[in-house]
Amino acid sequence: MTSTLLPSTGKPTRTIRRQSPLLRVMGWELRRSCTSRLFWLQALGFFCLSSFMIWARQIPLTLNHMQANVLFLGYVAGTSAWGLLMILPSGTLMLLGLLLPFVNADGVTRDLHRHTHELLMATALPIRAYVWGRYLAGLVMSLGLALLLLAAILGMGLFLHLTVADYPAPEIGIVLLLWVGMIVSATIVVSSLSFALGTLLPRLATLVKTVILLAWFVGVEIISIELGDASHAANFSLPAWYINWDPTSNGISLGLFNKYMTDFSNLASKATSTAQMQHGILTVENSLIDLAGWFAPHLLLAGLSLLLVLVAALAFKRSREVLN
Amino acid sequence: MELMIDRLSKRYGQHVALRELSLRCEPGLLGLVGPNGAGKTSLMRMIATLLEPTEGSIRWNGQDTRTHGGALRQVLGYLPQDFGIYPEFTGRQFLRYLAAMKGLPGALLNRRVDEVLSIVNLEQEADRKLPTYSGGMKQRIGIAQALLNDPELLIVDEPTAGLDPAERVRFRTLLASLTRNRIIMLSTHIIGDVEAVANRLVILREGRVLADTTPEALLARTAGSVWSVTVDQATALQLQASYQVSTMINQMNGLTLRIVSTTRPHETAVVVDPSLEEAYLLATNRQEVRL
Numbered sequence: 001m002t003s004t005l006l007p008s009t010g011k012p013t014r015t016i017r018r019q020s021p022l023l024r025v026m027g028w029e030l031r032r033s034c035t036s037r038l039f040w041l042q043a044l045g046f047f048c049l050s051s052f053m054i055w056a057r058q059i060p061l062t063l064n065h066m067q068a069n070v071l072f073l074g075y076v077a078g079t080s081a082w083g084l085l086m087i088l089p090s091g092t093l094m095l096l097g098l099l100l101p102f103v104n105a106d107g108v109t110r111d112l113h114r115h116t117h118e119l120l121m122a123t124a125l126p127i128r129a130y131v132w133g134r135y136l137a138g139l140v141m142s143l144g145l146a147l148l149l150l151a152a153i154l155g156m157g158l159f160l161h162l163t164v165a166d167y168p169a170p171e172i173g174i175v176l177l178l179w180v181g182m183i184v185s186a187t188i189v190v191s192s193l194s195f196a197l198g199t200l201l202p203r204l205a206t207l208v209k210t211v212i213l214l215a216w217f218v219g220v221e222i223i224s225i226e227l228g229d230a231s232h233a234a235n236f237s238l239p240a241w242y243i244n245w246d247p248t249s250n251g252i253s254l255g256l257f258n259k260y261m262t263d264f265s266n267l268a269s270k271a272t273s274t275a276q277m278q279h280g281i282l283t284v285e286n287s288l289i290d291l292a293g294w295f296a297p298h299l300l301l302a303g304l305s306l307l308l309v310l311v312a313a314l315a316f317k318r319s320r321e322v323l324n
Numbered sequence: 325m326e327l328m329i330d331r332l333s334k335r336y337g338q339h340v341a342l343r344e345l346s347l348r349c350e351p352g353l354l355g356l357v358g359p360n361g362a363g364k365t366s367l368m369r370m371i372a373t374l375l376e377p378t379e380g381s382i383r384w385n386g387q388d389t390r391t392h393g394g395a396l397r398q399v400l401g402y403l404p405q406d407f408g409i410y411p412e413f414t415g416r417q418f419l420r421y422l423a424a425m426k427g428l429p430g431a432l433l434n435r436r437v438d439e440v441l442s443i444v445n446l447e448q449e450a451d452r453k454l455p456t457y458s459g460g461m462k463q464r465i466g467i468a469q470a471l472l473n474d475p476e477l478l479i480v481d482e483p484t485a486g487l488d489p490a491e492r493v494r495f496r497t498l499l500a501s502l503t504r505n506r507i508i509m510l511s512t513h514i515i516g517d518v519e520a521v522a523n524r525l526v527i528l529r530e531g532r533v534l535a536d537t538t539p540e541a542l543l544a545r546t547a548g549s550v551w552s553v554t555v556d557q558a559t560a561l562q563l564q565a566s567y568q569v570s571t572m573i574n575q576m577n578g579l580t581l582r583i584v585s586t587t588r589p590h591e592t593a594v595v596v597d598p599s600l601e602e603a604y605l606l607a608t609n610r611q612e613v614r615l
Contacts, residue, residue: 019429021427024424024427025425025427027424028421028424028425032410032412032413032421033412035412035413035417036412057470114408114409114410115404115406115407115408116407116409116410117407118369118372118374118402118407119402119404119407119408119422119469120422120425121373121374122372122373122374122397122400122404123397123400123404123422123425123426123427123473124394124397124400124426124427125425125426125427126394158510226587255336288429305380318373318374319373319374319375319376
């Protein structure tokens with residue numbers, strides 16, 4: 001170590017401000033995450049697992065229909081609108097929902113645990129920029145995972161279309177709509193909830209992750225088991241608010257099943273040949289039923305979850321005594 | 325530049341960490357010493373705006389840091405006692421990251437990072453991942469980040485804890501080289517750290533200022549209160565039980581003790597020149613010694 005006098009940069013050090021603090025925090029946080037090999041391995045693992053799950057559920061729902069001595073054995077393609085509505089909530093979307101609390105909950109609390117908090121809080125960095133920058137960096141990474149899921153759906157859909165007979169090509173417009181309505185909205189909700197609660201309750205960050213993870217699992221799997229069998233009954237119906245507002249999209253899956261089946265049966269009853277039946281199922285599986293009912297509420301949920309982040313940002317104090 | 329601390333108190337529930345502490349600091353190196361739990365870290369955190377005072381105020385150039393904390397943080401360099409790193413980063417990336425958080429723009433940022441790396445002599449290791457750094461190198465990265473914004477107020481809390489003697493000496497020399505045109509507050513319970521570099525010494529105990537002086541004045545005040553005596557082991561044990569013994573050396577003709585006491589501890593004891601550590605011991609234990 002030398003004992004050189006510190007070269008002074010004088011005024012410019014203290015007055016030049018070019019990039020907004022929010023963008024600075026966000027950019028550097030993303031850069032920090034990108035330097036981690038683990039981050040890339042997780043992203044690759046998620047993409048591969050998502051692709052595998054879509055491939056494994058390529059025949060999620062086999063339909064046997066007997067009409068006028070014509071026996072039809074068909075299936076709903078997993079990457080069609082009907083197929084995605086059926087398989088996403090309990091498949092790849094649940095996987096994403098279980099992963100996101102770990103990406104977001106520690107956005108701010110990680111600094112407390114690593115003892116880097118004091119270094120950052122002693123700088124002139126505005127608190128709002130720090131909290132929102134960390135949140136947005138986490139959200140960008142989460143949306144990156146959602147994009148990987150979209151790539152897995154489209155990529156695997158195309159692969160199956162090219163390799164499996166009669167497997168329809170994914171309708172890009174429909175897949176994008178469902179991606180925005182189901183996956184993006186869920187990504188924002190889980191990311192915001194995880195980040196806000198993790199920031200408000202820094203000592204309970206692990207508990208926050210566990211509770212959100214369990215809540216998502218229960219919301220998808222337990223309710224699915226409870227209602228799944230009943231949903232196949234002809235007179236089954238779910239409350240509209242559950243179908244429209246359930247952030248896991250499991251409500252849509254359960255609620256719209258009978259509507260799709262009804263549409264299919266109506267077409268199938270008029271069919272006189274296997275070809276007509278096949279055409280019928282293709283028509284039904286790529287139609288979006290009741291899109292308006294749940295699409296807007298899901299986006300609204302995502303918007304509301306941002307309010308939680310706002311609360312966390314307002315409640316965050318530079319001089320919080322959690323340090324002690 | 326001036327830092328004014330006025331009747332500052334800090335309480336954690338029933339525990340009082342600081343009691344109506346007042347200080348006025350001007351450029352130079354202020355050594356803040358005191359036993360563990362004296363309130364040094366609480367004081368430093370409050371100055372760094374990381375803790376809210378319970379009572380009293382801290383003013384930087386006349387502005388209360390509660391309402392104008394941003395102005396202080398613009399010119400603050402802070403090295404906490406226990407700071408963490410981002411294991412994903414190299415030393416250079418870590419400094420760039422913190423320089424960006426401090427608001428340094430791109431071109432200046434890179435130049436400044438190179439400068440502070442040179443100051444702490446870490447240019448060769450700058451591109452190694454931080455987890456591979458030794459304790460001393462981590463401390464040097466810590467001081468480097470505190471210097472990034474060319475601070476007017478530099479606060480370093482127990483910077484030499486865990487460093488080997490050679491690193492400690494280098495660290496002290498580095499701090500001494502930085503004193504021009506800035507206020508440096510160096511908190512430590514190792515007197516040797518401040519002995520050579522501080523031009524002002526504040527001794528804290530139980531949240532109060534026990535002495536606000538210079539090392540020279542403290543030494544002068546201790547003159548005649550440090551004794552050297554060589555005795556047998558049994559007598560040495562008796563003396564140790566009754567007086568503040570600063571050193572005990574085993575020699576051929578018995579044990580040689582250095583004793584801090586305002587009265588002659590033994591008929592063969594002779595007055596010797598005090599070290600700053602002994603002056604500190606006398607100041608912090610004066611009450612007990614009197615009892």
